Amino acid sequence: xxxxxxxxxxxxxxxxxxxxxxxxxxxxxxxxxxxxxxxxxxxxxxxxxxxxxxxxxxxxxxxxxxxxxxxxxxxxxxxxxxxxxxxxxxxxxxxxxxxxxxxxxxxxxxxxxxxxxxxxxxxxxxxxxxxxxxxxxxxxxxxxxxxxxxxxxxxxxxxxxxxxxxxxxxxxxxxxxxxxxxxxxxxxxxxxxxxxxxxxxxxxxxxxxxxxxxxxxxxxxxxxxxxxxxxxxxxxxxxxxxxxxxxxxxxxxxxxxxxxxxxxxxxxxxxxxxxxxxxxxxxxxxxxxxxxxxxxxxxxxxxxxxxxxxxxxxxxxxxxxxxxxxxxxxxxxxxxxxxxxxxxxxxxxxxxxxxxxxxxxxxxxxxxxxxxxxxxxxxxxxxxxxxxx
Numbered sequence: 001x002x003x004x005x006x007x008x009x010x011x012x013x014x015x016x017x018x019x020x021x022x023x024x025x026x027x028x029x030x031x032x033x034x035x036x037x038x039x040x041x042x043x044x045x046x047x048x049x050x051x052x053x054x055x056x057x058x059x060x061x062x063x064x065x066x067x068x069x070x071x072x073x074x075x076x077x078x079x080x081x082x083x084x085x086x087x088x089x090x091x092x093x094x095x096x097x098x099x100x101x102x103x104x105x106x107x108x109x110x111x112x113x114x115x116x117x118x119x120x121x122x123x124x125x126x127x128x129x130x131x132x133x134x135x136x137x138x139x140x141x142x143x144x145x146x147x148x149x150x151x152x153x154x155x156x157x158x159x160x161x162x163x164x165x166x167x168x169x170x171x172x173x174x175x176x177x178x179x180x181x182x183x184x185x186x187x188x189x190x191x192x193x194x195x196x197x198x199x200x201x202x203x204x205x206x207x208x209x210x211x212x213x214x215x216x217x218x219x220x221x222x223x224x225x226x227x228x229x230x231x232x233x234x235x236x237x238x239x240x241x242x243x244x245x246x247x248x249x250x251x252x253x254x255x256x257x258x259x260x261x262x263x264x265x266x267x268x269x270x271x272x273x274x275x276x277x278x279x280x281x282x283x284x285x286x287x288x289x290x291x292x293x294x295x296x297x298x299x300x301x302x303x304x305x306x307x308x309x310x311x312x313x314x315x316x317x318x319x320x321x322x323x324x325x326x327x328x329x330x331x332x333x334x335x336x337x338x339x340x341x342x343x344x345x346x347x348x349x350x351x352x353x354x355x356x357x358x359x360x361x362x363x364x365x366x367x368x369x370x371x372x373x374x375x376x377x378x379x380x381x382x383x384x385x386x387x388x389x
Contacts, residue, residue, distance in 0.1 A: 021062045024130045029111060031123060033057050037116045043083045054084035054112050059127040061134065062107040064095035070102035071145035072275045075131050079155025082120040083113040089250035090154040097251060101266055101275055104144060106135060124160045132173040148274055151175035154250060158183015162226065166201045177274050179209045179265055182247050184222040192221045201229040207236035209268045211261040213245030238268050285376065288369040295365055299358045307340050
């Protein structure tokens with residue numbers, strides 16, 4: 001109940017404890033909403049619950065800001081069959097989970113019901129595209145990165161995501177990445193192993209994370225087909241099909257394998273660097289240091305082997321020079337022998353091509369670590385920056 005009340009609050013400023021609600025279309029949403037059909041009325045009567053909302057003619061976004069925002073934002077599109085929105089377990093609770101990752105969660109209340117329209121996703125897609133544009137317009141004000149705006153859709157919200165990212169008749173605002181949880185409805189009903197006629201995945205489709213339960217009708221097939229299309233085009237995509245979980249669970253813990261989807265999703269966002277964190281930078285800096293030390297050790301071993309080989313060669317040369325009575329040569333070789341014996345550190349002067357190449361590699365690895373440390377500091381500075389109203 002608390003989450004539903006939050007949706008109605010329009011605070012004076014944007015803060016971690018006070019979500020901000022903004023209208024998507026201040027002058028009124030485009031197009032006309034159809035009156036409820038009997039089928040829609042029956043759907044609402046039999047399937048709607050206390051946590052669902054419908055009859056949304058004036059769509060909005062509600063911004064849930066974390067204590068330490070990392071610059072990433074994710075617009076959350078709940079499911080509900082394009083009849084209503086499951087506003088809590090597929091909406092506000094998702095935004096609260098995103099906040100724990102440092103991500104700004106943005107609840108999208110798109111227009112419903114549109115189920116009776118020829119293309120029920122059209123108005124919701126337009127609302128989502130408008131939401132993306134609005135977030136980018138306010139990116140600086142909200143301390144967000146306009147190039148890290150994601151869209152997460154459940155069920156009908158996943159169908160909305162698919163149509164927004166892939167099925168585009170006209171140019172529209174795209175998210176930088178998509179997260180589809182038990183979405184579907186874009187495959188051929190007669191042959192679900194194929195996409196619907198006219199639905200294609202374009203080359204510029206954003207990276208996608210897909211999660212679904214095996215026991216969720218045709219949705220796992222839809223997710224797999226979409227993944228394979230992404231794979232053909234070499235667009236980054238990750239697919240998780242869990243043994244059990246059914247449909248409509250959202251953030252609920254129903255003690256099924258599918259409940260691991262938030263953790264897998266968080267890992268994917270970090271791996272793709274859509275979600276930044278101090279811990280992510282620390283791990284990358286640690287890995288960079290390990291690479292540097294490994295290369296340094298390799299160089300030390302190689303130099304040691306090269307020195308040993310040269311010392312052995314000099315010993316033989318000294319013996320030959322003595323046998324031939326070449327006093328000057330013996331002295332020169334002994335001097336070199338002494339220099340090598342004292343050169344215990346890899347950084348001692350050596351102008352050989354191999355040593356030069358290794359030094360260049362070490363320099364590059366050190367540079368990468370320094371750049372990561374600089375990015376980490378910039379990230380920390382951005383988190384401590386004053387919050388804009």
